[in-house]
Amino acid sequence: MSYARRHGLKPLGAGIGLRREFYARLPETSRALDWVEIIPENFLTLGGRPRRALDACVERWPVLPHGVALNIGGPEPLAEDYLSGLKALVERVDAPFFSDHLCYSRLRGAYLHDLLPLPFSEEAVEHVVPRVREVQERVGRPFLLENPSYYALMPGGTLDEAAFLRHVAEEADCGLLLDVNNVYVNARNHGYDPRAFVDALPLERVVQIHLAGHEQQPDVIIDTHGAPVCDEVWSLYRYVLERTGPVSTLLEWDQDIPSLEAVLDEADRARAVLAEVESR
């Protein structure tokens, strides 16, 4: 049985992120939108406009927190203040599930504010799994880990990326947030077949998908979330959905943010693909 079914989670449709640029307009939009994702760090310590926008969104849509600072792979104990704030926020917005990245972001007490890749190793699996369990236990709602983008394989790796994700997800019994753009970016940067990678994942654990744009530099693709989703990523998205069925999908846009309408247009496109898959 899939992770979503075990936890009574239904596909929510197509959503976009509540970003600062949209605080005023998103809660008022008359466009179709199925759910909204928030970066909890933006709402745990910030009142005023962020808080008002969040409250307005909660009135209209399901809201899903997607964190960047949990530091699930880091060497230090999980930060107590962050975890208790996250739990309160998840409960406040009544999120059916929440997510963060399979990475580390804090070293020796210093937040690095980046999603830094772990070595793909059994040691790292052994380190992360109890931390994921702790998060699930403490927050008390289904938890998803996202496959991050990475530009270099870290030293000490003994597993391939898909096996690493599989071990963590299965041993910790958590869900997966499959960032399809990250799959594409990683596949291009490291020279592997993105479809074979998808096939090697425990797709029954995928509860959410991210779609985003990236930036092609001469010798590397950077996961910028600052451009429209490219055709190859749309195609890979279809490939995933054909294997998973409809999955809650987020259009992620964090840099060079265009108009709200442009982001919603991309969400409409994802919704159309979801409907097409569902109708088959």
Add this chain to the structure above:
Amino acid sequence: MKPGLRGFFDSMEQYLTRQEPDALERLYTAHPGWDAPRSRVALYGRMVRHHVTSTLEKLYPLTRAGVDAARWAELVRAYEASSPSRSFEMNHLGEGFPGFLADEAARRGLPDFLPALARFEWTDFAVYTSLEPVPERVERLTVNPTLAVLEHPFQLCAYVRRQGRGQPEAGQEMALLWRHPERLVTMFLAANDRSLLAVKMALEGLTPSQVSAATGVAEADIRAAVESCVADGLVLSP
């Protein structure tokens, strides 16, 4: 945690949080046989540093404009080295910057107004995002709970209002900054008789007639002063 993973984190900590020129080579030395392209690994160092730079630029646009580009870059570098980010919220990595400038101003020959200006800009952000609950209704005249008061020997309110053109004039100033309860933007002004009267009346529960009787100022003028401060959100009225 097993020693291999511990060693990985230790080496990454050395690389990502120290700024020695040979940091990347030392990282590779710690992992013999690691063949990841150096240009790719270097991206991480640049990205971590970029978060500090871009956040400080966003929080302190006028402070940044107060020095030339090379000096700004050096200030950012020195601040990052001395003040690791202790908050999961990225903007808060800039919280200690005004204090850092105050400590460094004399030694580095910074413009004398720079630390106070940075403190003003941080307070602008802190007030804007304050978690202080602002009541929707009040029983009596009440000071806006987001109000922050700064004192400095420069006319910074006028300087900020003209977007940092020229130099701030010298002269003691008490700056009031608060978040407008409906518009949710930071408001600020150099404290004057009108604003201080409204704050005093709110704090001490004084009515316009009491103030009029005590000061001889027409009650209508006092009411007008209070209403103006209520409209600006400095004080909240029933």
